[in-house]
Amino acid sequence: MHSRAASNAYLRGDHHVAQQLSSKANKEWLKAEQLNAKAAEEILRIRNSENDMWKLDLHGLHASEAVHALEIHLKRIETQLMKSKNSLSYDAITSLIEGKEGPSFAGNVDGLDGVKGGDETSLPVLPLPRPSQTLLQVITGTGNHSHGGASLPAAVRSFLLSKGYNFHEARPGVIALRPKFRLN
Incomplete structure (x- = not known):
């Protein structure tokens, strides 16, 4: 006005x-x-009050709000996995990922394909934690109640593609993806 x-x-x-x-x-x-x-925030809280960290319901949000909520949720999961007490040290992981010289590891490190150790002076293999659930289910809905078609699933898929996530449609209205391993 x-x-x-x-x-x-x-x-x-x-x-x-x-x-x-x-x-x-x-x-x-x-x-x-x-x-x-x-x-x-209130819609997100109510929709997800009974969900664990591996299920995120984005119904009722605008596409931009849903993408923002998904980004925050993914960072929370990925950071939490990194902080696990059973994971490799930050320095060791950084060296492995960046291909820097440093301590070698005997065998393959779970989750870091192609990283091999050397001789008897190698450090023992310290596997990364494997939570019982590793696929995040993102509920977007199918757009039955949307005017002009479902924008939420398209926005979520576009975000995931732009960030390099591997995902698939588990069933109509549900996208399943594996969170990434993050250093920060």
């Missing part, structure tokens, strides 16, 4: 009033964005 009034005032040549109305419009827009973000 203030935005249209600001445009009209500007067109009349009343630049001072246009600036004031534009400022009010910007404040209203920020407030609306804050309320929308709060609503999205």
Whole structure:
């Protein structure tokens, strides 16, 4: 409302009033964005209150909100897996991934294909933790209640492709993916 009034005032040549109305419009827009973000958080909380970390229900969110929630959830899972007390040290993993010289490891390290050890001075193999569940189920829905088609599944797939995740459609409205191994 203030935005249209600001445009009209500007067109009349009343630049001072246009600036004031534009400022009010910007404040209203920020407030609306804050309320929308709060609503999205509440929807996400309610939808996932009974889910474990391996199931994320994004129903009811706008596509951009869903992608943001998925990104945060993936980082949380991937960071948690990295912090596991049974995992390799950060320095050892960094050396392995970057191909730097350093301590060698006997045999293959689970989850890091092609990393081999050398001789009897090698450190013992320390396998990465394997949670019982390793596929994240992302529930996007099929868009039955959307006007103009389902944008949420397409936005989630696009995000996953852009970030290099391997995923598949487990069933209509559910995307399954394996979180990545992260160093930070």
